[in-house]
Amino acid sequence: MSALALPLMLAIILGLCGLGIVGAIRTRWAWLVHQGSAILCSLGALLSLIALILPGSAALALPIGLPGKAMQLALDPLALVFLLLLFVTATAASLFALEQHAAEEARAIPFFPVFIAAMALTLLAADAFTLLCGFELMSLASWATILYRHEEDRSRSAALFYLGMAGFSAACLIPAFALLGGGAPDFAAMRAMPPEGWRAGFVLALVVLGAGSKAGLAPLHLWLPLAHPAAPSHISALMSGAMTKVALYVIVRVLFDLCGPAQPIWFGAPLLVMGAASAVLGGLRANMESDLKAVLAASTIENVGFIAIGLGIAFLARGADLAPLAALALAGALFHVMTHGVFKTLLFLGAGAAWHGGGSRMLQRLGGLVHRMPITTACMIAGCIGLAALPPGPGFASEWVLFQAILAAPRIGGLALQTSLTVLAVLMAMATALAATAAIRLLGVAFLGRPRTPRAAGAQEVGFTACAAMLGLVALCALMGLFPTAILGLIEPAIRQMLRAGLSGQIGVVGIQPGAEVPGYAALIIASLLAAGGVAIALVLRRWAVAGHRRGPAWAGGFAAPPAWLPFGDPATQYGGASFAQPLRRALATAVLAAREEVDMPRPGDTRAGRLSVALRDPAEPWLFAPIGRWREKATSLADAMQFLTIRQTLSVMFALLVLLLAGIAVMEAW
Amino acid sequence: MNIVISALLRLLAQGLHIALMLAVAPLLVGLIRLVKARLLGRRGPPLVQPWRDLLRLMRKQPVLADNASIVFCAAPAVSLAAIVVAAALVPSFALGMTLGPVSDLLVIAGLLALARCATALAGMDVGTAFGGIGASRDMTFSVYAEPALLLVIFTLAMLAGSTNLDLIAAVLRDGALGLRVSLGLVLVAILTVAVAENGRIPVDNPATHLELTMVHEAMTLEYSGRNLAMVEAGKALKLLVWLSLIGTIFCPFGTAMADNPLFWPLGLLLWVAKISFLAVALAVFESVVAKMRVFRVPEFLGVALLFGLLAAVLLFVSTGMT
Numbered sequence: 001m002s003a004l005a006l007p008l009m010l011a012i013i014l015g016l017c018g019l020g021i022v023g024a025i026r027t028r029w030a031w032l033v034h035q036g037s038a039i040l041c042s043l044g045a046l047l048s049l050i051a052l053i054l055p056g057s058a059a060l061a062l063p064i065g066l067p068g069k070a071m072q073l074a075l076d077p078l079a080l081v082f083l084l085l086l087f088v089t090a091t092a093a094s095l096f097a098l099e100q101h102a103a104e105e106a107r108a109i110p111f112f113p114v115f116i117a118a119m120a121l122t123l124l125a126a127d128a129f130t131l132l133c134g135f136e137l138m139s140l141a142s143w144a145t146i147l148y149r150h151e152e153d154r155s156r157s158a159a160l161f162y163l164g165m166a167g168f169s170a171a172c173l174i175p176a177f178a179l180l181g182g183g184a185p186d187f188a189a190m191r192a193m194p195p196e197g198w199r200a201g202f203v204l205a206l207v208v209l210g211a212g213s214k215a216g217l218a219p220l221h222l223w224l225p226l227a228h229p230a231a232p233s234h235i236s237a238l239m240s241g242a243m244t245k246v247a248l249y250v251i252v253r254v255l256f257d258l259c260g261p262a263q264p265i266w267f268g269a270p271l272l273v274m275g276a277a278s279a280v281l282g283g284l285r286a287n288m289e290s291d292l293k294a295v296l297a298a299s300t301i302e303n304v305g306f307i308a309i310g311l312g313i314a315f316l317a318r319g320a321d322l323a324p325l326a327a328l329a330l331a332g333a334l335f336h337v338m339t340h341g342v343f344k345t346l347l348f349l350g351a352g353a354a355w356h357g358g359g360s361r362m363l364q365r366l367g368g369l370v371h372r373m374p375i376t377t378a379c380m381i382a383g384c385i386g387l388a389a390l391p392p393g394p395g396f397a398s399e400w401v402l403f404q405a406i407l408a409a410p411r412i413g414g415l416a417l418q419t420s421l422t423v424l425a426v427l428m429a430m431a432t433a434l435a436a437t438a439a440i441r442l443l444g445v446a447f448l449g450r451p452r453t454p455r456a457a458g459a460q461e462v463g464f465t466a467c468a469a470m471l472g473l474v475a476l477c478a479l480m481g482l483f484p485t486a487i488l489g490l491i492e493p494a495i496r497q498m499l500r501a502g503l504s505g506q507i508g509v510v511g512i513q514p515g516a517e518v519p520g521y522a523a524l525i526i527a528s529l530l531a532a533g534g535v536a537i538a539l540v541l542r543r544w545a546v547a548g549h550r551r552g553p554a555w556a557g558g559f560a561a562p563p564a565w566l567p568f569g570d571p572a573t574q575y576g577g578a579s580f581a582q583p584l585r586r587a588l589a590t591a592v593l594a595a596r597e598e599v600d601m602p603r604p605g606d607t608r609a610g611r612l613s614v615a616l617r618d619p620a621e622p623w624l625f626a627p628i629g630r631w632r633e634k635a636t637s638l639a640d641a642m643q644f645l646t647i648r649q650t651l652s653v654m655f656a657l658l659v660l661l662l663a664g665i666a667v668m669e670a671w
Numbered sequence: 672m673n674i675v676i677s678a679l680l681r682l683l684a685q686g687l688h689i690a691l692m693l694a695v696a697p698l699l700v701g702l703i704r705l706v707k708a709r710l711l712g713r714r715g716p717p718l719v720q721p722w723r724d725l726l727r728l729m730r731k732q733p734v735l736a737d738n739a740s741i742v743f744c745a746a747p748a749v750s751l752a753a754i755v756v757a758a759a760l761v762p763s764f765a766l767g768m769t770l771g772p773v774s775d776l777l778v779i780a781g782l783l784a785l786a787r788c789a790t791a792l793a794g795m796d797v798g799t800a801f802g803g804i805g806a807s808r809d810m811t812f813s814v815y816a817e818p819a820l821l822l823v824i825f826t827l828a829m830l831a832g833s834t835n836l837d838l839i840a841a842v843l844r845d846g847a848l849g850l851r852v853s854l855g856l857v858l859v860a861i862l863t864v865a866v867a868e869n870g871r872i873p874v875d876n877p878a879t880h881l882e883l884t885m886v887h888e889a890m891t892l893e894y895s896g897r898n899l900a901m902v903e904a905g906k907a908l909k910l911l912v913w914l915s916l917i918g919t920i921f922c923p924f925g926t927a928m929a930d931n932p933l934f935w936p937l938g939l940l941l942w943v944a945k946i947s948f949l950a951v952a953l954a955v956f957e958s959v960v961a962k963m964r965v966f967r968v969p970e971f972l973g974v975a976l977l978f979g980l981l982a983a984v985l986l987f988v989s990t991g992m993t
Contacts, residue, residue: 368798370740381742388788391781400777403821407828410987418987422825422980429821430814433784437810440788444795444806450738511773518833519772526778529759529770533752537901545729545897554736555893556799575795575803583811587969 002058005051006075009083009124010060012044016117023110030100030109037113038094044120045087052080055493059126066129072186074126077493078257082123082249084490085338088476089241089345090116093234095469096349099462101356105232108145112235115141119238119246127186128177131250135173138246139166139214142239145231155230162227165213165220172210173250179203180258187258194260200267207254208270214247216301217308218277219620224301225285229293229361233352236293240300241345245337248307255311256330256498261318265412268315271308272420276427278305281618283434284592287441287581288616292351292361295442296344299387302431303340307333309428310402313409314499320412323501325405328514331503332401334491339394339480343386346473350380353462353470354446359455363442363577368451372459377447379470384443386477388436392527394477397484397512399432400521404514434584441580452571482523484512578614585614593617677930678769684929685759685768691939692758692915696907697721699914699950706954721907725900733896736797746793747894747901750786754905754912757782761915762840764938767929771837776824779836779916780817783868786905787813794890805889808965812874812886815972816864822979823861826853827920829986836919844923853989856982858921863975865913867968869906872957874968877906886965911946914953918945 016037023033057076065071097105097112118141122134143166146159179199181190195203213220228239255267282301289295310333317326353376355361358369370377385393406425410418451457461467480487485507496502506513511522581589589595593616600611645653701718708715735743760774760782791810794802824834830853831839867874870887879885885892891902919926922945927938963971 368738370742370796371738374741388784389781390785390788391778396781400775400781403777404834407825407834410829415987419984422822422983422987425821425825426818426976426980429818433810433814433817436784436788437814440791440795440806440810444792444803448740448742448792448796449798449803514833518838519775519835521775521778522773525770525773526756526782529756530752533755534748537748537751537755541729541897541901544726545900546732549733549735549896551737552734554738554797554799555734556797557801557892559799571798573800574798575800575807580803580807583808583965584814586966587811588814 001051001054002056002075002080005047006058006060006073006124008047009044009075009120010062010073012040012047013117013120013124015040016113016120020110020112020114020117023113027106027109030106031098033109033113034094034098037116038091038098040113041087041090041094041116045084045091048080048084048087049490051075052077052084052490052493065127066185069127069129069185071130071133072126073124073130074187075124077497078249078252079123081334081491081494082245082337083120085245085341086116086119086123086242089238089341092345092349092469092473093238095472096237096352096466097232097234098465101233101352101462104149108148108232108235111141111144115145115235115238119242122246123249126188128180128190129185131253132170132173132177135214135246135250136166136170138243139163139169142231142235142243145235146227148232149230154226158223158226158230161223165223168220169210169213169247172206172213176203176206176210176254179206180254190258191260194258194262200259200263203259204255204267204270207251208274211247211250211254212274212308215244215251215304215308216278216282217274217304218281218301219274219624221278221282221301222618222620222625225289225294225297228297228300229291233293233348233355236297237345237348237352240297240348241341244300244304245341248304248311248337251308252311252498255315261500263315263319265316265319267319268312271312271315272424275305275308275312276424278302278308279431280305280427280434281592283431283438284584284588285618286438287434287584288589288593288595290363290577292354292363292366292442292446293348295363295438296347296351299435299438300340300344302435303336303344305431306399306402306428307336307340309333309424310336310405313405316409316412316417318499322411323499324506324515325408325411326499327495327501327503328401328408328506329405330495330498331488331491331506332398332405334494335401335484335487336395336398338487338491339386339398339477342473342476342480343383343394346379346470346477347383347387349466349470349473350376350383353466354380354459357462358446358459360453363445365453366446366451366456367449367453367571367574368456369447369459372457373447373461375461375467376470377443379467379474380443380447382474382477384439386481388439389432390436392481392523392530394480394484397481397487397521397523401484401488401512403428404512404520408514437584441577445575445577445580449574450571452574452576482527484521484523488512589616592619594619594622680932681767681769681771681929684765684932684935685770687935688763688765688768689755689759691763692908692911693755695943695946696758696904696911697725699911699946700907702947702950703954703957706951707958710955710958721903725904728895728900728903729897731896733894733898736799736893739797739893743793743796743893744898746789746796747898747905750789750793751901751905751908753782753786753789754908757786758908758912758915760836761912762837762919762926763915764935764942765927765929766837766840766844768837769929771929772835774836776827776834776836776839779912780820780824783909783912784813784817786909787868790887790890790902793894797893799893801885801889801892805886805892808886809870809890812867812968812972815969815976816867819860819864819972819975819979822976822983823857823864826857826979826982826986829983829990830854836916840919840923840926843920844926851986851989853982853986854921856978856985858917860975860979860982861917861920863972863978865917866953867972867975869910869913871953873960873963874971876962879962914946914949915942918942918949 059074061070118137125131216224285298313329386395389395513520705715791806794806831842875886925941927934
């Protein structure tokens with residue numbers, strides 16, 4: 001099947017590129033671009049699903065590429081898992097984009113299908129050149145979409161930051177691939193010659209930095225809450241739902257596949273540390289952001305952290321020869337890739353709908369959307385069940401597997417490792433609770449309560465196709481939550497490919513099991529019990545309780561009904577995003593995010609309003625990015641000084657450099 | 672034949688268990704109120720007063736706030752359903768009931784989180800300051816309570832080899848593990864978490880109507896009639912779930928097996944005794960300590976976190992899992 005699927009996939013990629021060209025020539029044909037990409041992506045999703053069910057792999061060499069070398073494509077289960085996610089989310093995003101929500105969105109049209117095609121190319125690549133081509137094209141296309149509101153300073157600075165980070169990840173990934181495989185660019189040669197010693201260490205560091213910065217792993221996550229929200233909503237959805245996953249795919253591909261199985265146990269350590277930091281930082285920042293889409297972007301950091309932790313445990317377990325545990329951890333990571341990809345896409349689309357309908361992305365300008373936008377609100381609630389990891393949602397199922405993996409991980413041994421794993425489990429639990437808090441804050445402030453502005457009070461539901469796109473993702477979320485075994489069954493070939501060990505005995509008849517003999521999580525039974533409980537409660541109420549209800553003004557602890565000139569009551573008296581976050585800001589964020597509250601209280605007699613301002617600073621800023629900025633300044637002034645050297649000084653500098661380089665070559669030759 | 676009979680017995684035990692939990696939960700609240708009243712020198716309401724309150728509330732037509740949405744009406748039902756399922760999964764008088772194989776501790780924690788999130792959303796729905804303050808504080812507490820609870824689960828899973836509550840309870844009941852320091856530390860941690868999760872003194876005062884001290888009460892301030900009945904029933908049942916959980920794990924002696932009905936009466940009697948003891952202890956504890964400031968609660972739960980961490984590390988050291 002794969003042999004047939006690969007050329008078709010290539011055709012889909014070319015078709016998407018063609019749509020991009022059409023979109024560039026004729027902006028008015030936006031509907032054609034989005035319809036075309038919806039059709040192509042749904043075909044791609046179907047194709048990946050079929051190819052995943054019928055196992056097999058295929059390879060294809062293209063007659064273009066580096067001089068003397070063909071571009072290699074390959075289709076194997078690992079790539080298919082990610083391709084399935086990519087095409088499913090891209091289909092929903094294209095459907096959502098059919099309805100244009102802002103005039104500026106037209107500027108992003110040509111880049112949208114190219115962005116999807118670039119991600120697919122990265123996933124299909126079977127040599128370093130193709131993979132890097134796809135990866136960089138993905139970065140560039142998404143960079144262009146971030147700029148779609150280039151009149152705004154914020155968009156421009158976010159795009160510049162994003163471009164810098166993309167350059168950084170290229171600067172890390174290209175040497176990483178150069179270190180692999182002794183100079184040959186194709187993956188088969190790299191697999192045959194797995195790196196050892198310092199070379200393996202360098203590959204690990206470079207890949208974790210290069211792909212990790214794209215995925216949003218702390219401390220390289222700073223750009224993500226700036227750049228993801230700046231793109232049009234359907235593209236933000238793809239950036240958070242699919243692009244971060246493509247970066248994680250590169251990590252899995254290089255570290256699990258290309259580096260071979262004989263890597264030492266500490267290979268997982270950087271992923272665990274960065275994953276834990278991302279999980280907590282992302283979860284906490286999701287509670288502090290005031291922009292709907294920035295909240296979701298921050299929670300992406302948290303979920304990427306979870307996936308990285310799963311990958312790290314899989315490494316530790318593989319190094320310790322605990323194949324079932326490694327399979328469980330990798331299954332948890334890949335399952336979370338799928339669930340997070342789908343529910344985060346749903347949430348971003350919902351946020352886009354709320355932005356379009358309610359006129360703002362800021363939490364303090366929304367509120368009460370549930371009355372005017374019931375379908376969007378229902379979809380957001382469904383997505384938030386996944387985000388908050390509540391049973392029987394999709395997020396709970398995948399995080400359950402991850403938690404089982406970390407609960408079993410102390411078997412690897414070593415008191416220091418066990419203690420660190422315990423701390424890791426604590427941080428994961430904290431991140432889960434933080435995500436739930438962020439989900440409640442987002443729903444409660446933006447969608448429930450009373451409208452905070454007249455614009456929000458007059459919000460309008462989005463149109464049919466946008467609703468259909470969201471409802472389709474809700475159905476997918478429900479499927480993934482209720483049938484986790486089916487999804488794990490789809491993922492299993494990829495796990496088998498990476499670890500040469502499957503999930504035998506860990507996928508039970510009705511649920512997921514951490515071990516062959518131990519009972520586990522039976523999603524369907526829990527969901528039916530919940531449904532039965534609901535029905536029983538309804539029956540009891542119907543039999544014994546009084547029917548109907550009356551309406552009256554909110555009681556609010558005995559406060560009087562609002563006066564006539566404030567038809568909604570005073571909306572500012574309800575809790576907003578900043579007030580909801582206040583306990584967490586005082587309890588956690590003062591330590592982690594250096595949160596400071598400043599009260600500007602007017603003197604008695606002064607009639608101006610008092611103000612409370614909050615300042616937050618991500619720890620990566622003072623510890624990493626600010627020093628780098630200072631070094632750059634210094635390096636620039638140094639380079640600047642070199643322009644004013646006399647001719648003799650310039651010549652001697654050049655001569656010294658030449659001697660140095662020759663000496664370096666001599667040393668390397670001898671080595 | 673034997674298999675069929677034992678399956679039927681398990682099912683019967685499960686049904687009995689659910690009925691028992693539902694019937695006893697309001698009585699438990701009544702008992703705590705009674706003991707507290709007596710400690711304060713009052714006569715106190717009769718034991719069945721919470722049941723009477725529930726029935727009275729069911730007969731009253733609810734008043735909804737003008738802008739209450741469907742979320743407001745659905746939340747108590749969702750929350751109660753989640754707690755009822757959790758109650759069905761936590762064993763009371765017998766182990767090995769029909770739902771034993773799915774009674775995973777992480778799932779129970781997830782169901783309780785579902786109940787909490789539903790209530791918090793309801794608190795935000797009407798758009799009053801009280802609902803928001805309660806939701807915000809309750810979710811903040813959970814950020815500290817969940818890690819502590821996870822450490823408890825972590826330690827128990829390490830001891831029993833699974834996160835399945837039925838298995839853990841069976842292992843602890845057989846006494847093969849003996850007394851362990853880790854178990855003691857874990858007990859302190861889970862007691863602290865239980866106090867916070869149920870909104871008891873010193874974290875929250877269930878009897879308060881003073882706005883600034885409310886957490887759980889604030890979220891449900893707008894409820895009346897049958898909706899309030901669901902909220903109250905859910906609150907009572909949640910307390911019973913936590914006490915049952917603590918009893919099953921830390922005092923598993925005398926718990927019957929579901930397929931051996933001869934021991935059911937003994938198990939039942941002992942369960943009532945355990946729950947009553949815990950309830951009286953809670954009432955006494957609530958009468959002698961003062962409520963703490965909201966911003967002290969993270970420190971209070973931090974102690975639970977620390978105890979849980981100590982328990983896990985001690986377990987690593989003592990079992991020689993290194």
